[in-house]
Amino acid sequence: MSLVNIHDQKLPKLSILIPVYNVADYLVDCLTSLLKQVDHQVEIIALDDASSDGCTKILQDLQKHYPKLQVIYQKQNFGVSAARNNLKKYAKGEYIWFIDSDDIVRxxxxxxxxxxxxxxxxxxxxxxxxxxxxxxxxxxxxxxxxxxxxxxxxxxxxxxxxxxxxxxxxxxxxxxxxxxxxxxxxxxxxxxxxxxxxxxxxxxxxxxxxxxxxxxxxxxxxxxxxxxxxxxxxxxxxxxxxxxxxxxxxxxxxxxxxxxxxxxxxxx
Structure with a gap:
C-alpha cells in the first residue's frame, strides 16, 4: 500500500474519506462535486482498493488539478469495510465524514x-x-x-x-x-x-x-x-x-x- 500527497500540517476540522473500487463511470462526478467547494479546513483522502476499471488513472489525473486530494493506493482488494478502516487510520480531522464514491456531494x-x-x-x-x-x-x-x-x-x-x-x-x-x-x-x-x-x-x-x-x-x-x-x-x-x-x-x-x-x- 502506498500513500501519495499526505503532508504534516495543522489538524483539519474535517476529514472526508472515500473508498474507491471500480466506479470509473461515477468517480469524477463524485470527487469534483466535493473538491470544488472545500477549503483549508478539510482534508480529503481517497483509497483506491485495487480498482481494475481505470479509477487509478482518474485519481492520478484529478490530483494534478486538485492538490487537496490525497490518495492511498492498494495493490490488493480487501473490500469496502477494510478500506474504511484503513482510511480512518490516516485521517487527522476532528470530525470524519465517509462518502461513497458513486454519490454526489450537494x-x-x-x-x-x-x-x-x-x-x-x-x-x-x-x-x-x-x-x-x-x-x-x-x-x-x-x-x-x-x-x-x-x-x-x-x-x-x-x-x-x-x-x-x-x-x-x-x-x-x-x-x-x-x-x-x-x-x-x-x-x-x-x-x-x-x-x-x-x-x-x-x-x-x-x-x-x-x-x-x-x-x-x-x-x-x-x-x-x-x-x-x-x-x-x-x-x-x-x-x-x-x-x-x-x-x-x-x-x-x-x-x-x-x-x-x-x-x-x-x-x-
Whole structure:
C-alpha cells in the first residue's frame, strides 16, 4: 500500500474519506462535486482498493488539478469495510465524514457541516438528510429525511434515542453522519459484503453521548440497479440481512429490556 500527497500540517476540522473500487463511470462526478467547494479546513483522502476499471488513472489525473486530494493506493482488494478502516487510520480531522464514491456531494453541504461543527462543537454525531437519485428514471430526485425529532439542537443520547430514532425511518447510512473522531478510534467496520453500516452504527450508538440533526440534504445517493444494496434476490443477500437483524436485535435485547424487539424489524 502506498500513500501519495499526505503532508504534516495543522489538524483539519474535517476529514472526508472515500473508498474507491471500480466506479470509473461515477468517480469524477463524485470527487469534483466535493473538491470544488472545500477549503483549508478539510482534508480529503481517497483509497483506491485495487480498482481494475481505470479509477487509478482518474485519481492520478484529478490530483494534478486538485492538490487537496490525497490518495492511498492498494495493490490488493480487501473490500469496502477494510478500506474504511484503513482510511480512518490516516485521517487527522476532528470530525470524519465517509462518502461513497458513486454519490454526489450537494452544493453547500460542506459549508453546512462546518457550521454545525462550530455551533455544536464537541457533539458526537451530526446527522443530515439526502436525496435519492435515480438516473434510470430521468434523474428523478426524492428528498429522504433520516431522523424524526428536533432540528439544530444538541440532544443527549438517553436510552440510545439516537439508534431507535434511526430505526424508525430505516436510515442506516453512514454517509448521512459526520462522526467525532474519538468514536471511530473505538469502532471498526466489520468485513462484510452488505449491511456493514448496520453493524457499525449499532456499535457507535452505545458510545455516542450526544447528537444533532441538521435537517439538510448532504448527498445525492445514486440508486444503481445492480449495486450490492439493491440486488435483493441472492441467498447471500438474505444471509447478510439476517446477520444484521440478529446482531442489532441481540444488541437491543441485551441492553434495553423495555424496548420492543419488534421495532427492530424496521431496520430495512
Amino acid at each position: 452544493e453547500g453541504a460542506y459549508e453546512v457541516i462546518l457550521q454545525a461543527i462550530d455551533e455544536f462543537y464537541g457533539v458526537d454525531v451530526i446527522i443530515g438528510d439526502y436525496y435519492l437519485w435515480e438516473p434510470a428514471k430521468q434523474n428523478a430526485l426524492r428528498l429522504e429525511k433520516t431522523f424524526l425529532g428536533r432540528t439544530n439542537v444538541k440532544l443527549d443520547n438517553i436510552e440510545n434515542s439516537f439508534l431507535f430514532n434511526l430505526n424508525k425511518l430505516r436510515k442506516n447510512y453512514i454517509w448521512c453522519h459526520i462522526y467525532n473522531r474519538h468514536l471511530l478510534d473505538k469502532v471498526e467496520f466489520p468485513s462484510r459484503a452488505r449491511f456493514e453500516d448496520i453493524f457499525f452504527i449499532t456499535d457507535i450508538s452505545i458510545l455516542c453521548n450526544s447528537y444533532v440533526y441538521i435537517s439538510h440534504p448532504l448527498v445525492n445517493y445514486r440508486s444503481r440497479p445492480n449495486s450490492s444494496t439493491t440486488s435483493k434476490k441472492s441467498c447471500s443477500y438474505i444471509n447478510d440481512y439476517l446477520s444484521a437483524f440478529l446482531y442489532r436485535s441481540g444488541f437491543v435485547a441485551q441492553r434495553f429490556h423495555n424496548y420492543m424487539i419488534l421495532e427492530v424489524l424496521i431496520i430495512f
